[in-house]
Amino acid sequence: MTTPLTRRQRYEQRTKRRSFAIAAASTIVVLAAVVVLLPMTSGWQKVRHSFFDGSILRFSLGHMLGPFWYDVQIFLWCAPCILLGGLSLAFARNVRSPALFPLRLFSTIYTDVFRGVPMVLWITLIGFGVPGLLQSRNLGRAVIWGSVALIAAYSAYVGEVFRAGIESVHESQRAAARSLGMTSTQTMRHVILPQAIRRVVPPLMNDLVSLQKDVALISILGPVEVLRQAGIDKAKFFNFTPYVAAAVLFLCVSVPLTRTTDHLLQRERRRTGATAVR
Amino acid sequence: MTDAAAAGETDAGRTAKLELDSVVKRFGQRTVLDHVDLSVAESEVICLIGASGSGKSTLLRCCNLLEPIDDGAIYLDGVDISEPGLSTDPIRRRIGMVFQNYNLFPHMNVLRNVTIGPMKVLGQSTAVAQVAAHELLAVFGLADKARAYPDQLSGGQQQRVAIVRALAMKPELMLLDEITAALDPELVGEVLDVIRGLKQERMTMVLATHEMSFAREISDRVAFLDQGVVCEIGSPQQIFNDPVEPRTRQFLQRVIDAGRL
Numbered sequence A: 001m002t003t004p005l006t007r008r009q010r011y012e013q014r015t016k017r018r019s020f021a022i023a024a025a026s027t028i029v030v031l032a033a034v035v036v037l038l039p040m041t042s043g044w045q046k047v048r049h050s051f052f053d054g055s056i057l058r059f060s061l062g063h064m065l066g067p068f069w070y071d072v073q074i075f076l077w078c079a080p081c082i083l084l085g086g087l088s089l090a091f092a093r094n095v096r097s098p099a100l101f102p103l104r105l106f107s108t109i110y111t112d113v114f115r116g117v118p119m120v121l122w123i124t125l126i127g128f129g130v131p132g133l134l135q136s137r138n139l140g141r142a143v144i145w146g147s148v149a150l151i152a153a154y155s156a157y158v159g160e161v162f163r164a165g166i167e168s169v170h171e172s173q174r175a176a177a178r179s180l181g182m183t184s185t186q187t188m189r190h191v192i193l194p195q196a197i198r199r200v201v202p203p204l205m206n207d208l209v210s211l212q213k214d215v216a217l218i219s220i221l222g223p224v225e226v227l228r229q230a231g232i233d234k235a236k237f238f239n240f241t242p243y244v245a246a247a248v249l250f251l252c253v254s255v256p257l258t259r260t261t262d263h264l265l266q267r268e269r270r271r272t273g274a275t276a277v278r
Numbered sequence B: 001m002t003d004a005a006a007a008g009e010t011d012a013g014r015t016a017k018l019e020l021d022s023v024v025k026r027f028g029q030r031t032v033l034d035h036v037d038l039s040v041a042e043s044e045v046i047c048l049i050g051a052s053g054s055g056k057s058t059l060l061r062c063c064n065l066l067e068p069i070d071d072g073a074i075y076l077d078g079v080d081i082s083e084p085g086l087s088t089d090p091i092r093r094r095i096g097m098v099f100q101n102y103n104l105f106p107h108m109n110v111l112r113n114v115t116i117g118p119m120k121v122l123g124q125s126t127a128v129a130q131v132a133a134h135e136l137l138a139v140f141g142l143a144d145k146a147r148a149y150p151d152q153l154s155g156g157q158q159q160r161v162a163i164v165r166a167l168a169m170k171p172e173l174m175l176l177d178e179i180t181a182a183l184d185p186e187l188v189g190e191v192l193d194v195i196r197g198l199k200q201e202r203m204t205m206v207l208a209t210h211e212m213s214f215a216r217e218i219s220d221r222v223a224f225l226d227q228g229v230v231c232e233i234g235s236p237q238q239i240f241n242d243p244v245e246p247r248t249r250q251f252l253q254r255v256i257d258a259g260r261l
């Protein structure tokens, strides 16, 4: 059974329909302008030729799937290590026992140092430096030390995220757990950490999106992942379209990841009861 | 009790369940508890009244060793539990505490909130802990809420769950800190009923409260705190009808003026 709408509801509905119509119309106008006007600009032919060559794009997309999968693999083994490393750092920075003060000091310095230097520099330093020291064939593989550099630096960022999460759980939760007789370890494990992790999922996802892109930095060490493959193809065709193809591949992963993050953030906001003001 | 043996020699002269002997607590320069003496007998109900900031919460938190004290001693069954360096966890599990803002664990459902203590601290099996929890929840009219999460409950229900969570540990005494202060007026009654039930079961309780008529009804003794000092302590009739100390009189007069008595 449908009840007839009240005057107020009818008004709301009309407003909503109108905003939708306006949004659609303005989008169409802008799109049309781009499609019609852009090709009329003087440099467009040149731009299209060197960045958006259809046949090269098709070739590159297929050709670079393999190298891109390599990027994804690097991402997939780095991410869990980073989460673990970050969590360990967060714990180390929270220790109160005086005997463990060196650990706390170390993790603080570690965090500052690894966050304070550009990622490219770490990858160069560790990726070229360590294999040179080791002189071993197996341990010298660039991708290993590239991953180590990513893990080391990203752990510092993620550690701070975890630490903020742990500190955001109100002191009264700790008091409640301790008053039941739980030890401080049990309190952390059963009460603080589960709440902290729930809160930091969105910022963690942000860091994972960045990581997924930064994997391409390993190309400077030589492994044929997607960015290097694009460089090779560019040289072959004298054309930048392979880079555009690489960009498209990255977007295919990072856009869904970002959208999921936004969705999680919004759900968290809804859960905490805030509504948007019109 | 092995914990007691480890804690130090039992003083035969101390027969109270809980005894504060000249307890001093400071936050920085500020003395919040100034040589507080208080003795709570087995099955006795004591209400702490006093203006906000007078040190009621701090006193309760010190009894539960959530705050270390700066001087004096606290005895549980005649054993000094405030001895520095003593392991606090075995002592805390014997004392139940309920907070003004319930402090339920928001990521656990009601059943888990109630069973986590018995399981993790007392080492009970899931089955045993859950049977006991369901029984307790039923007693307090929460049988159908076992699977609910705290944010799905009313304030009164949440506070009753918090009381059940403390009771599930089978505490020897309960510390209750303004447990109705955060509640809507119409929900206060259901929580106070729970306390009346506990008194019938002869539970030893120390309550900080602003509910003066309730304090008068339920207390064996009432202690009036003023600026970290137990200014006056006596039967509810004496404190409310015939206070000796001028500061007690002043405080009660203000309460009456505010329409709270």
Ligand SMILES: Nc1ncnc2c1ncn2[C@@H]1O[C@H](COP(=O)(O)OP(=O)(O)O)[C@@H](O)[C@H]1O
Binding pocket: B027, B032, B050, B051, B052, B053, B054, B055, B056, B057, B058, B059
């Ligand atoms: N953690 C703390 N740090 C510093 N001062 C505190 C802290 N807790 C309480 N106090 C101070 O101690 C005094 C007593 O507080 P409290 O015990 O909460 O009083 P009550 O519960 O009677 O309102 C207040 O002046 C308060 O500001």
Ligand SMILES: [Mg+2]
Binding pocket: B056, B057, B058, B177, B178
């Ligand atoms: Mg208080």
